[in-house]
Amino acid sequence: MILVTGAGGGMGRALVRDLHGRGVDVRAFVKNEHQATTARRDGATDAVIGDIRSSGDLTAAVAGVERIFHANPTSVVREVTIAEALVAAAQENGVGHIVYHSVIHPDIAEMFHHQEKGRVEDVLRESAVPTTVLRPSHFMQNYLDFWEFLRGGTLPYPTSPDSVMGVVDSEDVSEVGGRILTSPVAEHAGRTYDLSTxxxxxxxxxxxxxxxxxxxxxxxxxxxxxxxxxxxxxxxxxxxxxxxxxxxxxxxxxxxxxxxxxxxxxxxxxxxxxxxxxxxxxxxxxxxxxxxxxGDMTVLPALLGRPAxxxxxxxxxxxxxxxxxxxxxxx
Structure with missing residues (x-):
């Protein structure tokens, strides 16, 4: 059984579908019944409703799982205590592998969101649980929030159109997550991967x-x-x-x-x-x-075994x- 936290988000949903397609039992950690219903429809074997900030809810979700994919919801920016609780639950339950959904360039000082993910990476690396870190670039899917505008002829976004953005397809990221979670632990443990296209x-x-x-x-x-x-x-x-x-x-x-x-x-x-x-x-x-x-744009194709x-x-x-x-x- 593989636990996917943040399974109600776009990235989490894609990973649940990917793992289901690989014939793997998936437990989806979600925040409400609507997300639980969606997760089961996506192929989750089990759905646990809880608050990711609650160590008790996390401990209950981790019980009986062999591996964890951890993606923190974007709306929750303080992640370190969550990671510490997740590690404690993983150690208590003998979890063999944690794959963490981080972010590209977690060392950028001007963004607390990025630096907090860097601190979580440290927590996971210092734990006794084998860990793999994924650092995806800005998701291509972020612009789909403006789909109707696109159909009408504009692409609005709260940044300069001249800014150069590294981007990646979140479905490629979910495929990488699925591949890593179903591979021997030793193949990816201790590794950090840039995921950019x-x-x-x-x-x-x-x-x-x-x-x-x-x-x-x-x-x-x-x-x-x-x-x-x-x-x-x-x-x-x-x-x-x-x-x-x-x-x-x-x-x-x-x-x-x-x-x-x-x-x-x-x-x-x-x-x-x-x-x-x-x-x-x-x-x-x-x-x-x-x-x-x-980030390093040669990494993603190598992990996928195909062009990104x-x-x-x-x-x-x-x-x-x-x-x-x-x-x-x-x-």
């Missing part, structure tokens, strides 16, 4: 989406603090509408309206604790000024999944 500005991402969808797509900068103060995005809404009308005049008004509704509480950020929202804004401010370099999914391949796949026509030249 390519570097792109959001202008370049928008161009790819335009090629795939068959109409112009323009990257638009939202103020990084719009997640805390939606009124900061009012001025940008006019820019989005104008660019959308130029790209897709017939459908733009409806899609912009749908986009505003869809993205108004992306990732449930409005319900996050104040500290978590502050950390998210700090992260967006850093990306706005500096971007986020990719490119941003264009990702865009074609996601548009197809959503029933959107895809230009023949992009296939």
């Amino acid at each position: 390519q570097e792109l500005t959001r202008h370049e991402m928008a161009t790819i989406w335009g090629d795939v969808l068959g109409h112009g797509v323009s990257a638009v900068r939202l103020p990084p603090d719009v997640v805390k103060n939606p009124l900061r995005g009012v001025g940008t809404a006019g820019v989005v509408l104008v660019k959308s009308l130029r790209a897709n005049a017939v459908h733009a008004p409806v899609q912009v309206l749908r986009g505003l509704v869809q993205s108004s509480n992306a990732k449930g950020v409005r319900s996050w604790p104040e500290e978590s929202r502050d950390c998210y804004v700090a992260m967006m401010n850093y990306y706005d000024r500096n971007g986020l370099p990719a 999914t490119s941003y264009r391949e990702f865009a074609v796949r996601e548009a197809t999944r959503r029933g959107s026509p895809v230009t023949s030249s992009s296939r």
Whole structure:
């Protein structure tokens, strides 16, 4: 049995599906009954509802499992005590391997979220439990929160479109997680892996989406603090509408309206604790000024045994999944 924490998130769900496809029994640790139902539908053998900040809930979830994939929810930024409780439960139950979902460049001082994951890496390495650390880049999926805007002709995001971002497909990351969790422990124990595919500005991402969808797509900068103060995005809404009308005049008004509704509480950020929202804004401010370099881009293909999914391949796949026509030249 493999325990997947954070199994209600996009990354966790993809891993549950991957492990189910490998014929492995999976226990999903989730925060409510809705996520539990979804996890079982994804293929989880068992679903445990609890608060990841509760050592008692973690201990109950770990009982009887052989390996753990630990992905902390984005809304919970203080991770060290959680990791310590997880290690204690793993040692008590004889868990043979922990795979930790960290982040690329955990040493960046300006982002508490990144540095906290570095501290968790230290906790895990210093434990007696064999550990593997995955350091993924910025997920390609993050921009799907703005899907309706994309259909309308814009790609808004709370960072500069000129910032260069290292990106990776979270489904590639979940496949790597599945491969590692079903391999002999000694093959990956003690290893830290960068998981990066390519570097792109959001202008370049928008161009790819335009090629795939068959109409112009323009990257638009939202103020990084719009997640805390939606009124900061009012001025940008006019820019989005104008660019959308130029790209897709017939459908733009409806899609912009749908986009505003869809993205108004992306990732449930409005319900996050104040500290978590502050950390998210700090992260967006850093990306706005500096971007986020990719890690070693040779690692992911080697772990997958195939080329990593490119941003264009990702865009074609996601548009197809959503029933959107895809230009023949992009296939």
